[in-house]
Amino acid sequence: MDSAAALLYAALLLAAAGAYLYLAASRRGNHNLPPGPRGLPLVGSLPSLDPQLHAYFARLAGRYGPIFSIRLGSKLGVVVTSPALAREVLRDQDLLFSGRDVPDAARSISYGGGQNIVWNPVGPTWRLLRRVCVREMLSPAGLENVRGLRDREFRDTLRHLHAQAAAAAPVDVGAQMFLTTMNVITGTLWGSSIGSDAERAAVGKEFRHLVAEITEMLGAPNVSDFFPALARFDLQGIRRKSDVLKERFNQMFARIIEQRVRADQAGAEPPAPDFLEYMLKLEKEGGDGKTAFTMTNVKALLMDMVVGGTETTSNTVEWAMAELMTKPRLLAKVREELDAVVGRDAVVEEAHLPQLPYLHAVLKETLRLHPALPLMVPHCPDADATVAGYRVPAGSRVFVNVWAIMRDPAVWEDPAEFVPERFLPGGGEGRKLDFTGSEMDYLPFGSGRRICAGIAMADRMTAYSLAMLLQAFDWELPGGARLDLEERFAIVMKKATPLVAVPTPRLSRPELYSA
Numbered sequence: 001m002d003s004a005a006a007l008l009y010a011a012l013l014l015a016a017a018g019a020y021l022y023l024a025a026s027r028r029g030n031h032n033l034p035p036g037p038r039g040l041p042l043v044g045s046l047p048s049l050d051p052q053l054h055a056y057f058a059r060l061a062g063r064y065g066p067i068f069s070i071r072l073g074s075k076l077g078v079v080v081t082s083p084a085l086a087r088e089v090l091r092d093q094d095l096l097f098s099g100r101d102v103p104d105a106a107r108s109i110s111y112g113g114g115q116n117i118v119w120n121p122v123g124p125t126w127r128l129l130r131r132v133c134v135r136e137m138l139s140p141a142g143l144e145n146v147r148g149l150r151d152r153e154f155r156d157t158l159r160h161l162h163a164q165a166a167a168a169a170p171v172d173v174g175a176q177m178f179l180t181t182m183n184v185i186t187g188t189l190w191g192s193s194i195g196s197d198a199e200r201a202a203v204g205k206e207f208r209h210l211v212a213e214i215t216e217m218l219g220a221p222n223v224s225d226f227f228p229a230l231a232r233f234d235l236q237g238i239r240r241k242s243d244v245l246k247e248r249f250n251q252m253f254a255r256i257i258e259q260r261v262r263a264d265q266a267g268a269e270p271p272a273p274d275f276l277e278y279m280l281k282l283e284k285e286g287g288d289g290k291t292a293f294t295m296t297n298v299k300a301l302l303m304d305m306v307v308g309g310t311e312t313t314s315n316t317v318e319w320a321m322a323e324l325m326t327k328p329r330l331l332a333k334v335r336e337e338l339d340a341v342v343g344r345d346a347v348v349e350e351a352h353l354p355q356l357p358y359l360h361a362v363l364k365e366t367l368r369l370h371p372a373l374p375l376m377v378p379h380c381p382d383a384d385a386t387v388a389g390y391r392v393p394a395g396s397r398v399f400v401n402v403w404a405i406m407r408d409p410a411v412w413e414d415p416a417e418f419v420p421e422r423f424l425p426g427g428g429e430g431r432k433l434d435f436t437g438s439e440m441d442y443l444p445f446g447s448g449r450r451i452c453a454g455i456a457m458a459d460r461m462t463a464y465s466l467a468m469l470l471q472a473f474d475w476e477l478p479g480g481a482r483l484d485l486e487e488r489f490a491i492v493m494k495k496a497t498p499l500v501a502v503p504t505p506r507l508s509r510p511e512l513y514s515a
């Protein structure tokens with residue numbers, strides 16, 4: 001045998017051995033994984049991903065069952081699509097599955113991943129941050145402290161919409177509700193410490209732009225997440241973009257904090273206690289004695305509230321309006337309830353909300369069909385786990401497809417129909433269909449220890465917004481426009497075409513709009 005042939009022979013032998021070892025390793029690695037599409041070597045199912053990920057995963061669940069695995073580059077995704085398996089993941093093995101697989105884009109905007117609530121693993125810091133937020137800001141008692149602020153913001157929105165109505169000008173309903181929600185959340189966070197109304201409006205506008213970019217980016221496929229070894233090359237430039245967005249937020253937060261600290265040092269009259277004041281005090285004390293609380297935590301929490309609370313809330317209101325505008329019979333029922341409780345000689349107030357069960361049922365049905373986070377925020381086990389008898393390896397990205405669960409015909413009668421009555425007393429076949437995540441077929445806010453931290457605020461804001469929009473105005477599509485209910489997937493799901501409509505006043509006297 002000459003030397004060239006020997007070299008070729010050796011290379012072939014080596015290649016065969018390599019292929020054998022690769023196959024053996026991947027067979028061992030795949031041992032007892034949930035079933036799923038085979039995918040291509042190296043890239044797995046990445047090339048066949050459909051941008052409408054929630055609907056694509058629902059179709060795959062139809063083929064492979066209520067738990068399937070899908071290889072996305074070097075990452076393993078596991079998708080759960082039944083109430084029983086959602087219970088296994090979110091309740092029975094809650095702690096094991098409570099970790100997060102932090103996307104590269106989130107690392108920067110969450111100040112490194114370990115500083116805020118959403119992307120922090122469950123542990124002392126996460127516990128302290130959540131406790132601080134829920135107790136001081138997002139609990140029913142915390143919200144009660146700033147009821148006046150919400151009333152003021154809603155009055156402002158009412159005045160603004162009335163001016164739009166006078167000019168017969170179309171309103172982008174989602175954008176308007178975003179601004180209202182943003183003003184309420186930032187007002188709750190730092191009160192009036194950023195000065196004039198005009199300055200607040202400018203901050204609100206800038207935030208909307210930034211939040212939209214962030215949620216868009218978090219939903220976009222990123223090579224760095226599928227091939228962590230390539231993350232340092234940031235091939236799509238997503239990390240660079242998220243650094244820029246983070247810095248813009250950071251500068252705004254720093255300005256707001258600095259103003260407050262300077263005012264405190266100058267011995268200014270202390271502002272009404274707000275969340276920022278509370279956090280700065282905790283930061284000064286260095287934490288709660290057991291767990292540290294730093295200025296980075298202050299900013300990361302501000303980011304959590306601003307990013308987590310705004311689009312989720314305003315998109316829900318936009319969907320509710322779109323559903324009702326295509327269903328005049330249901331719209332008439334909401335109006336009937338509003339006219340009976342509030343009438344047309346007064347403006348709806350937060351105190352009216354508990355007397356509006358049909359309106360609340362409309363919002364629950366909206367969140368069933370259009371959950372703001374259709375795949376929730378993915379969970380991640382920090383050790384190997386077993387679900388439905390299958391192995392879910394540590395580090396897998398676990399999606400609970402609540403969008404599909406809440407449309408499951410095995411659970412819901414006429415699942416595609418918009419029927420608020422199913423949420424009225426006696427309509428839920430004895431199930432407790434509320435936001436607590438106790439029934440695993442209705443999970444718009446998740447369930448278990450990672451359940452949404454802002455439910456009480458979301459509940460009030462969506463109900464107040466929808467009540468005001470419908471009690472004070474009639475809404476018409478601009479001439480020639482068509483209303484559809486098409487969705488566009490992102491980490492926070494959007495209406496594919498924004499709802500734009502023209503308001504007409506329906507209160508008895510114009511003065512009511514400026515009271």
Ligand code: HEM
Pocket residue numbers: 117118119130138185304305306308309310312313316367371372373376377378444445446447449450451452453454455457458462
């Ligand atoms: C209609 C409005 C909203 C919906 C549908 C919603 C839904 C959700 C869902 C599904 C999760 C993920 C649960 C999980 O990972 O298991 C979540 C997490 C979270 N939400 Fe909301 N949310 C809304 C509004 C808000 C508001 C107003 C705030 C605060 C101002 C907020 C703050 C948070 C935070 C901080 C988390 C992270 C919790 C954690 O990881 O421990 N959300 N939300």
